Amino acid sequence: MASPGKKTNATTLPTCQYGAGCYRKNPEHFKEFLHPPKASTSTDKTSKGADSKTPDANSKTSTVDDTSLPPCKYGASCYRKNLLHFAEFSHPTAVVRKASQDSGSDTDPTDKKVSSGQFLVDGEKEALEGKDTVYFTLTAERNHKEGSAEQTHFRLAESQFYRLLSGTNNNYTIKKVEYVVNPDLIAKFKQSKEDLKKERGEELSYPVLAFHGTEVKNISKICNTGFRVPGRAGFKHATDTGWYGKGVYFSEYPEYSMHYIRGAEKLLLCQVLPGKVFHCKKLIHGAALSKGHDSHISPDKKELVIFNSHHILPCYVVHYKLSSGEFIYAKTTPGVRKTTKKTRKAGDDDDDDDNDDEEDNNDVDEMSLMYLYSYFNVN
Known part of the structure; x- marks a missing residue:
């Protein structure tokens, strides 16, 4: 230089x-x-x-x-x-x-569009300016609407779900996608991304899109208050002590996640920040984060373990079901906007979850689905 x-x-x-x-x-x-x-x-x-x-x-x-x-x-x-x-x-x-x-x-074109208001679904600007978690319901549309934020969000979640389903088991249909906007979690995630960029450099600051599977009763709690990780009250692994470290687990293949969510038909699609990844060579039951690293990955690279709750941003709730024939678009009325939204205050649960034990928040199963973009580096 x-x-x-x-x-x-x-x-x-x-x-x-x-x-x-x-x-x-x-x-x-x-x-x-x-x-x-x-x-x-x-x-x-x-x-x-x-x-x-x-x-x-x-x-x-x-x-x-x-x-x-x-x-x-x-x-x-x-x-x-x-x-x-x-x-x-x-x-x-x-x-x-x-x-x-x-x-x-961050100069990512999509981020620029969001910050300038060009890439926001109807009502998202108000949601970002508020304090509550807002869910925008998106469904498949037959008509292609150039520049539609609703379609772009739906298709992103849809493509991530289908991408790594094996051919013989690709018999699922996405019913709808809920786009999650939580202003508090978004702000913390963006700050963590900038901090990681300063510490590790730009190449290790890109997020990864990842699906996380958990019991349905935990989903709204996670979207409202974020993930619980080691050191936070109520954290526990539902299936084991954490084979590759005591953190939040993700997996590349959807079938792997589905086996552990007890018949549920919802998966969380999140952005996560792997940063500098420690490649495990063997089981390290319940181990803490490796010194000098930001996350762990399993020997076969099919499981990613995140240890910082601010490095995870819930973005979508993907609702799916077993296919029962050819796909049929939902009937729509011309001129009626498909996007709907519902608001929940931090700490609120779904109507059918009122009796959940707070300790169940984020029972971290070793089940999630992740797809690594080339520009979202995990080295």
Whole structure:
């Protein structure tokens, strides 16, 4: 890196292997590496000479596709194969570079849309400004409504549920999805993400989307007050002492979770922050968090263990059932909004859970379903 007292000559900087499609958002990265439209070797740059018009990281002429769709953070280098993703995001040659100049805040396009009010379901803005937990009920819709926050949230939860179901056992149908908005938990999660970013660096600060399975009576309590982890009153493992540490467990495959939820048909889909992960090589019954790490993962990498309640944000309650034939869209009336909401104050339970013992809050079963995005790193 050039010394602070000297101006860096852009031609002396090494070229980032991702070129203009680089997914990183750290301003320092763009000061230390060139990002030409096509990653080139030093020989290529020499042959082009001083007349080369390759833009550097601070160039304001980066190319972006002229489209009404929000840009994918990976641009033309996007690794995804899901056609739905390409229908909802544009993939320009270069991701908008203005994000790289922001001062350390999270520059994820979706977060920007949420903060600006562009990506909120009807009523979510008021929910975020309040103190209560609000649930927005979402269902499958036949019509594609470009830019619909309701459809995007539903399809995200739906795709996460179906993605890792094995072909022979893929006989489930999603009835509905409840989108959970808890202002207090959201604020704590965002702060934890920023803290993790400062401590571990950006690459280890991305969240992971994960399903957690538990008894139905625990779901609303978790959504209202968050997860209980070691050190908090009422914490206990329902099935064992915690094979890979005493924390909250997640698993990659939905069938694994379903075996432990006692016939229930609801799963929680959460964002979790793995941070620096300790890879267990054997059973470590009830062990505390490994020093210098933020989470544990099982030997086969099918179970992720989170130890900090602020590193978990409940986002969706997925209601599913066994399939009984072809899928049929629910009947809707033109002009009637499908999204509904219900509000619960912190500490309130479902109407049918009034007699639950408070100690049951977050009986942590070793059952959850998790899918790791490439950009939500667990190393």
